[in-house]
Amino acid sequence: MSKEKMGVLIHGAGWVSSQHIGAFQNNPHTEVVAISSRSLSSCQKRAEEAGIEGIEFYTNYEQALRHEGVDIVSVCTPQHLHAENAIAAAEAGKHIVIEKPIAISLDEMKAMRRAVQSANVKTVVSFVLRWNPLFETIKAMVADNTVGDIYFVEADYQHDISSWWTGYEAARKKSTGISAFLTGGCHAVDTLRWFAGKGQYEPADAVEVFAYSGGYRKGLDEEYDYFNHTWKKAPPLEYDDFEICLVKFANGVLGKVSVNYGCVMPYMFPIEIFGNRGTIKDNRVWSHKYPGQKGWVEIPTILPDSADVSHHPFQGQMDHFVECILSDQESHCNLEDAIKTHEIVFAVLQSCEAKEPIQLPLISG
Ligand SMILES: NC(=O)c1ccc[n+]([C@@H]2O[C@H](COP(=O)([O-])OP(=O)(O)OC[C@H]3O[C@@H](n4cnc5c(N)ncnc54)[C@H](OP(=O)(O)O)[C@@H]3O)[C@@H](O)[C@H]2O)c1
Numbered sequence: 538m539s540k541e542k543m544g545v546l547i548h549g550a551g552w553v554s555s556q557h558i559g560a561f562q563n564n565p566h567t568e569v570v571a572i573s574s575r576s577l578s579s580c581q582k583r584a585e586e587a588g589i590e591g592i593e594f595y596t597n598y599e600q601a602l603r604h605e606g607v608d609i610v611s612v613c614t615p616q617h618l619h620a621e622n623a624i625a626a627a628e629a630g631k632h633i634v635i636e637k638p639i640a641i642s643l644d645e646m647k648a649m650r651r652a653v654q655s656a657n658v659k660t661v662v663s664f665v666l667r668w669n670p671l672f673e674t675i676k677a678m679v680a681d682n683t684v685g686d687i688y689f690v691e692a693d694y695q696h697d698i699s700s701w702w703t704g705y706e707a708a709r710k711k712s713t714g715i716s717a718f719l720t721g722g723c724h725a726v727d728t729l730r731w732f733a734g735k736g737q738y739e740p741a742d743a744v745e746v747f748a749y750s751g752g753y754r755k756g757l758d759e760e761y762d763y764f765n766h767t768w769k770k771a772p773p774l775e776y777d778d779f780e781i782c783l784v785k786f787a788n789g790v791l792g793k794v795s796v797n798y799g800c801v802m803p804y805m806f807p808i809e810i811f812g813n814r815g816t817i818k819d820n821r822v823w824s825h826k827y828p829g830q831k832g833w834v835e836i837p838t839i840l841p842d843s844a845d846v847s848h849h850p851f852q853g854q855m856d857h858f859v860e861c862i863l864s865d866q867e868s869h870c871n872l873e874d875a876i877k878t879h880e881i882v883f884a885v886l887q888s889c890e891a892k893e894p895i896q897l898p899l900i901s902g
Contacts, residue, residue, distance in 0.1 A: 543608040557611045563852060612633060615707040616641055617707060617713040617714075632658050637662060663851075667854070716776050740874060743785065746784050748781065778797070804843060804844040822835075
């Protein structure tokens with residue numbers, strides 16, 4: 538193992554970890570030196586798949602954190618373990634990649650913030666769509682005034698999250714999954730913040746949310762099997778499968794965001810951005826910059842149209858994070874910023890219960 542490279546510990550050897558491993562192996566400044574998980578066989582399987590030999594495997598996370606070659610920890614466990622895993626990594630002085638959602642309560646997020654601040658380590662949260670080629674293109678266009686001043690944005694996470702997912706058992710339960718916006722829909726909430734911000738790397742801050750939840754899957758012991766186009770018996774979701782929320786941002790932009798686990802259709806992630814000089818609908822653009830256009834200008838690029846982790850731009854995220862560590866800069870997608878996205882998610886729950894708008898921030902300054 539070469540000393541010029543930063544060593545990475547992957548914690549939680551499941552579905553998403555395969556992509557973290559690949560991205561860190563491809564980056565010229567990093568290499569995976571250890572994998573820890575609940576079972577040894579999962580660690581071995583991930584290493585074999587990636588063709589990595591001579592690394593350490595652990596079923597004890599504290600021991601793994603004591604590995605001297607580890608500089609970065611990638612937390613890929615189920616969501617209810619992210620806070621304690623990230624806090625332990627910070628206390629061990631490691632830089633941290635934190636999978637979404639970062640935590641399952643406001644108190645957990647406060648504790649994570651304290652640990653990361655006092656350890657002075659770098660963090661990045663896997664709101665990986667910020668590195669999707671369509672997202673990068675839209676952000677550059679918005680910063681370049683293609684749609685003028687934005688007044689409305691919309692993002693929707695439409696995904697039949699169900700028992701096909703290895704992480705479903707923890708995610709479907711109220712005690713460990715909390716809500717549909719938390720377990721999967723937080724990607725859309727983050728997208729809303731990302732496109733409501735005018736600067737190329739600037740998300741917007743929310744000041745108020747109002748939400749409803751509903752749908753039909755809560756408590757239902759059957760689910761749609763998209764792969765076989767059938768319905769089958771399955772353990773139920775313990776929370777509403779549909780949530781919809783209106784967001785008012787500090788910069789005056791209004792947003793609408795929804796998460797839909799009940800949709801009977803392939804995965805979709807539609808985006809709409811309306812400005813006073815143009816409009817963007819997914820990869821279609823109408824702009825004051827193209828006065829001769831007679832139809833939508835379509836950008837040929839990679840859309841956020843797949844739920845498969847191998848389609849997600851983890852390489853861009855990890856390359857960005859490594860660059861942040863090497864140049865001693867904070868990521869636009871660090872823990873502090875991700876707390877702002879998660880605050881909207883928790884405010885949605887509060888709004889549904891109180892049946893009134895909720896003011897933000899809840900815990901961020
Ligand atoms: N950013 C994205 O686009 C994206 C995409 C997919 C998933 N995710 C997120 O990534 C996280 C993991 O999801 P996944 O799909 O990879 O789930 P997964 O396949 O179930 O993987 C989770 C892994 O964590 C391990 N684990 C569970 N409990 C543990 C414990 N107490 N100690 C140590 N390891 C433990 C399991 O280990 P064993 O196999 O050893 O039992 C399992 O392999 C979730 O928060 C999910 O939301 C994000």
